[in-house]
Amino acid sequence: MSMDFEERLLAGCLQDEQILKRARRAKIRPKHLNDHPLRYLYKQMIEVSKVDTVTPETLKAQIHLDKKKDKSDKEAMADLINSLVREPIEGSGLSLKFMSDKRRRQDMIEMLTEGTDQLVQGTPLDELIDVVGSQMNNIRSSEEKYELFNYNEGWDQRQAERIHLTEDAEGTMKMGLNLSPFKKYFTRGFQTEEVIAIGGPTYAGKSILLTNFIRLAAHPKNGMNVLYVFAENRYVQAASRLDSIILNENYQVLYENALENRTGGKFFRKAKEKGWGQIIMAKVQPKKFTADTIDSMIEEIEMDLGIKIHVLAIDSPDHQEARDRQDAWHQGKGQVYYENKQLTMERGLINISTLPMKASSVKKESVQNEDAAGSYDISRVCDDMIMFNKSDTDQMLNRATIQVTKNRDGVTDSKKNYFHFDPSLRLIPWDEAFDSKISPEEDPDQIVYKIKKFKEGYTEQDGFNVKRANKKDEVQS
Numbered sequence: 006m007s008m009d010f011e012e013r014l015l016a017g018c019l020q021d022e023q024i025l026k027r028a029r030r031a032k033i034r035p036k037h038l039n040d041h042p043l044r045y046l047y048k049q050m051i052e053v054s055k056v057d058t059v060t061p062e063t064l065k066a067q068i069h070l071d072k073k074k075d076k077s078d079k080e081a082m083a084d085l086i087n088s089l090v091r092e093p094i095e096g097s098g099l100s101l102k103f104m105s106d107k108r109r110r111q112d113m114i115e116m117l118t119e120g121t122d123q124l125v126q127g128t129p130l131d132e133l134i135d136v137v138g139s140q141m142n143n144i145r146s147s148e149e150k151y152e153l154f155n156y157n158e159g160w161d162q163r164q165a166e167r168i169h170l171t172e173d174a175e176g177t178m179k180m181g182l183n184l185s186p187f188k189k190y191f192t193r194g195f196q197t198e199e200v201i202a203i204g205g206p207t208y209a210g211k212s213i214l215l216t217n218f219i220r221l222a223a224h225p226k227n228g229m230n231v232l233y234v235f236a237e238n239r240y241v242q243a244a245s246r247l248d249s250i251i252l253n254e255n256y257q258v259l260y261e262n263a264l265e266n267r268t269g270g271k272f273f274r275k276a277k278e279k280g281w282g283q284i285i286m287a288k289v290q291p292k293k294f295t296a297d298t299i300d301s302m303i304e305e306i307e308m309d310l311g312i313k314i315h316v317l318a319i320d321s322p323d324h325q326e327a328r329d330r331q332d333a334w335h336q337g338k339g340q341v342y343y344e345n346k347q348l349t350m351e352r353g354l355i356n357i358s359t360l361p362m363k364a365s366s367v368k369k370e371s372v373q374n375e376d377a378a379g380s381y382d383i384s385r386v387c388d389d390m391i392m393f394n395k396s397d398t399d400q401m402l403n404r405a406t407i408q409v410t411k412n413r414d415g416v417t418d419s420k421k422n423y424f425h426f427d428p429s430l431r432l433i434p435w436d437e438a439f440d441s442k443i444s445p446e447e448d449p450d451q452i453v454y455k456i457k458k459f460k461e462g463y464t465e466q467d468g469f470n471v472k473r474a475n476k477k478d479e480v481q482s
Contacts, residue, residue: 010107011043016092017099018050018059024099025050025059031104037111042085061086116140178316178355181226183431184217186422190409191389195357198350199413200342200386204360205393210405210426211359212238212320214391216246217432218357222316223251225280229315229355232306234287234299236324243320244286246430255428283312291324296344303352314354319345321359339382346386362392388413394421398449402456405432 014033017024029051038044046064053059053067068074068082120137124130178195180188195201203218205211222229235243249256252268277283287302303314319325327340349356360383384390390411399406405424409417423435423445435445443455 011038011040012089012092013094014038014099014104015043015046015050016089017094018047019061019064019086019089020092020094022058024094025054027099027101028104029054031101031108033104033108037108042082046082046085061090113141176315176353176355178222178227178229180221182221182224183433183437184221186424186434187391187409190412190415190417192415195355195389196414197353197355199388200346200349200356200358201389201391202358202360202383202387203391203393204362204410206362206395209362209393209395210432211393213246213250213426213430214393214405214407214432215318215320215357215359216250216430219247219284219316219318220250222318222355223282223284227282228280229282230312231282231284231316231318232287232299232303232314233284233318233320234289234294234302235320236289236291236294237320240286240288243288247284249430253429253431256430257428282315285310285312285314289324292326294324295326295328296341296348297328299345300348300352314352316355316357317349317352319356319358321361323359323361339386342383342386360387360390384411387411402445402449402452404435404445 014024014028018028033047035044035048035051038047049064049067049071050059053063057063064086065083068079071079074082116137120133123133176197177193180191180194203211203214219231219233221227222231233243233247245256245259248254248269249259252259252272254268285306287299289298299317299319303317306312306314322341322345323338325341325345327337328344345356345358348354388411390409392408392410394406394408396406398404403426405426407422407424408419409422411417424432425435425438427433427438435443439456439459442459443452445452
């Protein structure tokens with residue numbers, strides 16, 4: 006640590022007992038001080054603090070009892086104490102975070118110096134990497150992050166925050182558009198610092214629902230900027246899903262009419278002035294990115310592009326590595342979500358991610374949070390969980406069966422919410438897709454028949470045997 010910091014630290018500890026307590030909470034030990042007299046003085050302060058309040062007088066008395074110091078050393082220490090007492094400490098910036106960062110930086114320098122020496126001396130590289138990795142984990146885990154609130158004195162503040170925390174609050178992602186059925190669960194929308202998981206078995210439609218939420222976030226209804234991190238698909242595939250959903254174009258036709266399609270060009274030229282948020286896409290390699298990688302992306306986007314990210318969408322954290330390596334596979338899965346939660350809170354983001362489910366969940370009538378693949382820690386970390394329950398019948402009917410199984414700031418129920426996969430890849434509420442004419446829970450063969458008749462223009466009357474009037478006839482009548 007620098008001499009300037011060490012002198013300020015010792016002056017603060019002598020003049021303000023709270024600064025000494027803060028330094029000890031920051032885990033600053035005598036070994037972290039480079040200056041020998043200051044290191045000795047700090048060690049004596051810690052000893053005095055165990056039995057008495059640290060003052061110039063109590064500290065001098067402690068040093069006077071040290072038989073290893075001669076008279077001249079004790080006089081020099083007394084002069085140093087008198088000098089430190091005269092140092093101004095106002096505006097010294099000796100906060101807990103500042104001191105913790107200083108101490109961790111010092112630990113890192115010592116670790117790297119020692120590691121370099123061992124490397125030069127011929128220590129096997131694999132052995133050294135393991136040792137350094139373990140020490141880095143210790144440095145990270147020693148960082149304390151918490152907030153204290155006086156509940157009895159916080160009523161007025163809580164009232165003010167509750168009044169502010171509505172669907173229209175700044176930073177809140179409002180429900181609506183084709184995803185309006187979720188509004189009854191998330192009455193105040195998705196909120197900053199929340200981690201939302203979209204769970205389901207393979208090919209259930211998790212990525213499609215995630216892309217629908219990206220559209221909702223960027224839509225002028227919310228106008229949020231989104232970072233979309235994806236690993237499995239090529240860029241053109243992931244972007245084409247977004248094109249199809251945002252432009253409401255048939256996904257297959259989007260490819261077939263690529264040369265003739267002019268809709269997209271017109272839309273994107275005017276999107277910003279109409280209030281659409283920016284969507285930044287990031288293609289990553291599976292198992293080659295961590296929460297730190299995403300943090301660096303956000304930093305680059307904000308610094309270089311001038312775009313502040315509000316929503317982080319990840320497809321999927323299952324491809325992500327834990328920054329802090331874990332011994333067991335399932336522990337690593339849970340650690341990824343802990344680290345993403347930390348990033349979400351530090352950056353004030355809304356984090357929406359896809360989550361694989363155990364294969365056994367497909368056979369269940371209802372899914373539970375415990376069906377999350379990998380680790381039960383995941384279901385503890387996530388604030389909200391939206392689960393697909395896809396059966397063979399769902400696949401046949403192009404039907405999405407979705408349950409909200411966890412909601413920290415609202416309600417959940419056992420009700421299944423039914424959506425229809427539109428050719429545009431938009432998830433349309435079932436009743437809206439079929440004008441409430443076809444129940445999603447009746448006999449599957451009947452549903453297939455009625456959907457076919459509905460699309461051909463027949464009405465529910467007389468078993469879909471009477472054709473609906475077309476729009477022209479309706480206008481004339």
